Amino acid sequence: MKEKDFISIIKTTLNSGYIGDDCAYLKDLGIVVSQDNLAEDVHFSLKYASPYQIGYKSVMVNISDICASGAEPKYLSIGLSLPEYIDADFIREFYKGAKTAAGKAEIVGGDITGADKIFVSVTAIGSANDRKISSRRNAAVGQKVVAAGNHGSSGAGLKLLSGMEYNNLTGEEKNELINAHLMPLAQLEFSNTIQKCARGKYAMMDTSDGLADALASIAFESSVLIEVNFNKIPHSKAIEKLPDFKDLVLYGAEDYGLVAAVDNPADFTVIGEVKSGAGLKINYGDCFEFLTIKDVEKNLFKHFKE
Amino acid sequence: MKEKDFISIIKTTLNSGYIGDDCAYLKDLGIVVSQDNLAEDVHFSLKYASPYQIGYKSVMVNISDICASGAEPKYLSIGLSLPEYIDADFIREFYKGAKTAAGKAEIVGGDITGADKIFVSVTAIGSANDRKISSRRNAAVGQKVVAAGNHGSSGAGLKLLSGMEYNNLTGEEKNELINAHLMPLAQLEFSNTIQKCARGKYAMMDTSDGLADALASIAFESSVLIEVNFNKIPHSKAIEKLPDFKDLVLYGAEDYGLVAAVDNPADFTVIGEVKSGAGLKINYGDCFEFLTIKDVEKNLFKHFKE
Numbered sequence: 291m292k293e294k295d296f297i298s299i300i301k302t303t304l305n306s307g308y309i310g311d312d313c314a315y316l317k318d319l320g321i322v323v324s325q326d327n328l329a330e331d332v333h334f335s336l337k338y339a340s341p342y343q344i345g346y347k348s349v350m351v352n353i354s355d356i357c358a359s360g361a362e363p364k365y366l367s368i369g370l371s372l373p374e375y376i377d378a379d380f381i382r383e384f385y386k387g388a389k390t391a392a393g394k395a396e397i398v399g400g401d402i403t404g405a406d407k408i409f410v411s412v413t414a415i416g417s418a419n420d421r422k423i424s425s426r427r428n429a430a431v432g433q434k435v436v437a438a439g440n441h442g443s444s445g446a447g448l449k450l451l452s453g454m455e456y457n458n459l460t461g462e463e464k465n466e467l468i469n470a471h472l473m474p475l476a477q478l479e480f481s482n483t484i485q486k487c488a489r490g491k492y493a494m495m496d497t498s499d500g501l502a503d504a505l506a507s508i509a510f511e512s513s514v515l516i517e518v519n520f521n522k523i524p525h526s527k528a529i530e531k532l533p534d535f536k537d538l539v540l541y542g543a544e545d546y547g548l549v550a551a552v553d554n555p556a557d558f559t560v561i562g563e564v565k566s567g568a569g570l571k572i573n574y575g576d577c578f579e580f581l582t583i584k585d586v587e588k589n590l591f592k593h594f595k596e
Numbered sequence: 597m598k599e600k601d602f603i604s605i606i607k608t609t610l611n612s613g614y615i616g617d618d619c620a621y622l623k624d625l626g627i628v629v630s631q632d633n634l635a636e637d638v639h640f641s642l643k644y645a646s647p648y649q650i651g652y653k654s655v656m657v658n659i660s661d662i663c664a665s666g667a668e669p670k671y672l673s674i675g676l677s678l679p680e681y682i683d684a685d686f687i688r689e690f691y692k693g694a695k696t697a698a699g700k701a702e703i704v705g706g707d708i709t710g711a712d713k714i715f716v717s718v719t720a721i722g723s724a725n726d727r728k729i730s731s732r733r734n735a736a737v738g739q740k741v742v743a744a745g746n747h748g749s750s751g752a753g754l755k756l757l758s759g760m761e762y763n764n765l766t767g768e769e770k771n772e773l774i775n776a777h778l779m780p781l782a783q784l785e786f787s788n789t790i791q792k793c794a795r796g797k798y799a800m801m802d803t804s805d806g807l808a809d810a811l812a813s814i815a816f817e818s819s820v821l822i823e824v825n826f827n828k829i830p831h832s833k834a835i836e837k838l839p840d841f842k843d844l845v846l847y848g849a850e851d852y853g854l855v856a857a858v859d860n861p862a863d864f865t866v867i868g869e870v871k872s873g874a875g876l877k878i879n880y881g882d883c884f885e886f887l888t889i890k891d892v893e894k895n896l897f898k899h900f901k902e
Contacts, residue, residue: 293708296687303691304703314704316671316721319627323704325719327675329711365622369633369675369717381602385609397610398620398629401717402599405635411675411707411717413631415622 313359315423322416324355330408338451341380343472345387352414354476354546358496360424360485361416363395371405422485424494429512429551435562436555438480438548440526441501445542447471463528474546484550492552502540504549506570506586515567520574522561619665621729628722630661636714644757647686649778651693658720660782660852664802666730666791667722669701677711728791730800735818735857741868742861744786744854746832747807751848753777769834780852798858808846810855812876812892821873826880828867
């Protein structure tokens with residue numbers, strides 16, 4: 291996890307209190323800001339994703355970051371660097387996908403330049419007006435842990451796209467999982483309701499790096515123990531058949547679900563609660579597993595990174 | 597100028613009124629936003645730029661965009677994608693440079709990922725509160741044209757870095773020009789004074805793509821003729837000695853100076869005025885040259901692009 295080491299160097303160099311959450315909350319301007327870079331052959335491949343899907347997903351992952359903060363997605367800026375061979379059709383399709391993913395938010399600018407490979411950087415701006423903004427440092431003992439989105443589907447979809455043969459899946463199930471990877475849906479409704487119903491401070495993160503990573507990060511940053519019931523974690527029926535079911539649910543990334551630790555879970559699926567202690571405890575019914583943030587990083591790396 | 601063609605496709609696809617200026621002005625949030633992508637071996641090279649200089653310039657070009665809008669630079673987000681070999685020292689130096697360039701603005705977040713080559717995308721946010729915001733569509737007949745910054749130095753510096761031998765320059769002069777390219781300075785003071793002193797609407801652009809491009813773009817977008825006196829254009833003494841002096845001043849890019857068409861030029865250098873008509877007229881004293889925006893694009897391409 292070289293990125294996490296680099297982030298701590300950046301924090302020290304800048305001596306800034308902002309770096310850490312999915313979004314930076316700029317109180318004086320009443321906004322939150324998030325930025326995500328997507329590099330060809332690292333985050334997507336033209337072998338399996340269409341220009342429409344690349345545009346769609348580049349925007350949706352940023353909408354998801356705004357949702358994680360509890361703010362309202364409002365504006366997007368897209369920086370696009372493109373190799374010489376890219377044509378007008380690519381641009382048109384990319385922006386059609388981007389516009390679909392933006393929904394009520396508006397794409398207002400950006401940049402377009404040359405590069406050796408496709409490179410996308412999207413910045414999303416959310417309005418914090420009349421909203422309660424989350425922080426991963428806000429989890430507190432006694433809060434419920436709630437989750438939205440199907441966990442593991444995107445990871446299974448990526449494996450299928452990368453050549454894995456899950457022979458016990460139907461064609462329809464395969465399509466469902468591949469679609470979860472290529473065309474994720476940010477949890478706008480969950481985000482809005484959680485921030486509205488929360489009586490006090492709350493923690494929320496998207497599961498872009500996997501559910502276990504989000505839960506362990508909140509536990510670590512808030513200095514609490516998060517205990518979850520594995521069987522309550524929402525997931526697609528299809529992945530129950532797969533040999534790596536458990537790893538997919540916990541470590542499969544890019545589902546862009548949300549998890550929150552909040553005093554009022556509204557009507558959402560409660561998967562656990564916040565206790566005093568440290569780390570992440572996962573109950574499987576007949577046994578349990580205890581994970582520190584380091585364990586989660588190691589597992590994430592083992593199962594899903596090269 | 598493939599980028600300009602792509603921008604018109606993007607405008608059509610998004611059907612948005614925002615795309616066009618250096619910054620998007622988001623009135624409801626009271627902010628302006630700008631984003632610039634910088635790709636290794638397209639916008640900078642490790643052969644001649646240090647990590648500190650790359651961090652510095654990546655931020656400064658965005659500060660310059662905010663200055664072009666008349667807003668106050670407040671926050672920056674940096675998306676960084678890096679090859680495997682990048683180490684902690686690179687990160688530390690890059691962010692030291694970025695912090696220096698940020699000045700009173702604060703770096704509050706971003707992203708850090710892998711990639712085959714270095715890729716930087718910086719988003720800058722400016723506050724529009726109590727500020728008059730410019731648009732390149734705002735030039736009007738009777739306004740004065742003012743300019744800040746030394747035009748041509750950065751272009752000459754890049755030529756030196758790329759192996760051009762200007763044998764009639766002293767070592768000190770060469771250093772001055774190279775420094776103008778690697779460590780440009782955004783025109784904060786000029787921007788602030790112009791927006792404060794303007795009695796009505798005004799147009800302002802930075803000269804990131806060259807002075808002629810900025811003037812011709814304002815003329816084109818505002819449907820006016822801009823007439824300038826070449827001999828009034830501020831430039832470094834050093835480049836007067838160079839055989840391509842005139843081209844450097846007009847088409848040399850990345851000086852990050854500012855030009856404005858405004859009713860009140862304050863104490864700044866007036867280089868021309870806005871008249872009825874279309875295009876850009878440059879007076880050299882004994883002769884003049886008339887340029888449409890297409891001519892400028894062709895010249896820019898001829899002199900400074902591959």
